[in-house]
Amino acid sequence: MTTYNFKPISVDDIPVMTDLLLHRQHSEGEVFPFLKNSHLHTAYITELFEKLLTTKKIIGMGAWMNNELVGYIIGEVKIDSLRGRHIWVPYEGIAIQMEQSSELIRHLYAQVSLAWLEQGCFTHYAMIPLGQPTYYDACQRLSFSIQQVHAVMNMKDYQPFEHVGNAEIRLANKMDGDLMGKMSNIIQAYQNATPTFELALPEVVANIQNGYQGIIEEADETILLALQDQQELGFQVYYPSIANLMTPDNSVELSIAGTYASQMGKGIGKQLMNEGWQMMKDKGYDHMLTDWRITNLASSTFWPKCAFQPVAYRMVRYINSDIAWANFNNPSIQLL
Numbered sequence: 001m002t003t004y005n006f007k008p009i010s011v012d013d014i015p016v017m018t019d020l021l022l023h024r025q026h027s028e029g030e031v032f033p034f035l036k037n038s039h040l041h042t043a044y045i046t047e048l049f050e051k052l053l054t055t056k057k058i059i060g061m062g063a064w065m066n067n068e069l070v071g072y073i074i075g076e077v078k079i080d081s082l083r084g085r086h087i088w089v090p091y092e093g094i095a096i097q098m099e100q101s102s103e104l105i106r107h108l109y110a111q112v113s114l115a116w117l118e119q120g121c122f123t124h125y126a127m128i129p130l131g132q133p134t135y136y137d138a139c140q141r142l143s144f145s146i147q148q149v150h151a152v153m154n155m156k157d158y159q160p161f162e163h164v165g166n167a168e169i170r171l172a173n174k175m176d177g178d179l180m181g182k183m184s185n186i187i188q189a190y191q192n193a194t195p196t197f198e199l200a201l202p203e204v205v206a207n208i209q210n211g212y213q214g215i216i217e218e219a220d221e222t223i224l225l226a227l228q229d230q231q232e233l234g235f236q237v238y239y240p241s242i243a244n245l246m247t248p249d250n251s252v253e254l255s256i257a258g259t260y261a262s263q264m265g266k267g268i269g270k271q272l273m274n275e276g277w278q279m280m281k282d283k284g285y286d287h288m289l290t291d292w293r294i295t296n297l298a299s300s301t302f303w304p305k306c307a308f309q310p311v312a313y314r315m316v317r318y319i320n321s322d323i324a325w326a327n328f329n330n331p332s333i334q335l336l
Contacts, residue, residue: 002065004104006111009060009072014049016069017062020095021045025245027098028131032311034152034248034287035131045245048092052076059087059119061112063096063104071096073108075126077119082204087116089126091246091312094135105138113319122319127246129312139315146294148314149303152248153288155281157307160274165226165267167233169275172223177213179225179232184212186234186258196295224276226259226268234259234268236276241289246312251287252280264298273306 009017022045029036039045052058052074060074073094075087096104116124126144128135172180188205191198215221215237222238236257241247254276259269280288290308292299320326 004070004107005064006061006108007064008115009053009058009062009074011050011053013062013069013072014046014053017049017072017095018042018045020069020072020097021092021245023098024095024129024132028129028311031131032152032309034154034251035245035311037243037245037247037249039243039245039247045092052090052092059112059115060093061108061115063108070100071104071108073105073112075112075116075121075124077116077121082199082201083123083125085120086123086125087119087121089124091127091129091244094126094128096134102134102138102141105135106142109138109142117319117323122321122323124317124319126315127312128315130310136313142317144315144317146313147316148291149294149300149310150246150291150312150314151289151303151308151310152251153290153306153308155277155286155288158277159307160277161267161270163267164271164274165233165263167226167228167268167271169224169226169271172216172225172235174216176223176225177216180215180223180235181209181213183232183235183258183260184209186260187256189261190258190296190298191293195297196293198293222276222279224272224279226272232260233263234272236272238276238280247289248287250285251289252283252285254288254290257290269302277306 022040022042025035025040029040057077058074059077060072062069062072064070073089075089075093078088079085094105113124126139128139130136185205188198188200188208190196192200216223220240224236226233226235237255239253239255241251241253257272277288290303292303294300
């Protein structure tokens, strides 16, 4: 049986962590060639780890074998009104040597999760690469579940839909703020409904509405609106993608999109997608990114039809917080 020595990750471990992540990403690039992007090099990854470990509240664990670091997991302690107090393992937050099995990931998690729980973080999110089965397999066997799908479309693979709606498709202008605000609940309504059952917190709903109204003031967005008889039916919003290890070079992100439930099945989404793809293709983009909640039936059915290929999952595990006292270290159990 392989014997590992586990201890917390520190900035001194960055050079070896960089090598581990580089090898992981080169392996991912064998399956998804577009991930062999301009950021896949030592300098970028080293700087990335330095920023994470020096500017964020990171709690991580490494596994050593024969005094060599062979794997790590790092997670950031985060707090917000939607997810509460939680751990966020970023896309670059987990890597093991190629010859190691998924069991190492399970043992790393067993060690680091104790430290996460000590911080009051009982919800653990992790961005998991899909090029090699090792990481997804380990997370499945740790009772993580898929929450969000992150996908990439090669623009050459898209086949325009033939049977589409007859809506007017136009670019949004500075006068469309209120109209965008009216459509701000489309996605949340789908997420709130069966079978997703995502919470619709009033303060979050209000923030999203304000955000939608302000989108048109941004300089780098492209907003497509679908209308009929001056009534809004749906929309798509595109941004130049943020460059990172998950992002193909020369790509654009379809960041948000929605169609009213009453308009579903009329080809409005297909019409928007045809127009959006053509517009982004004419701008010279090679790839398009988007993501969706896997339990959202409309999204998880439609986007794969548009040639989006999953490259990563956001996975989550919820641990009952009662474990903080309902454990065998509780003196009262000894009295039973």
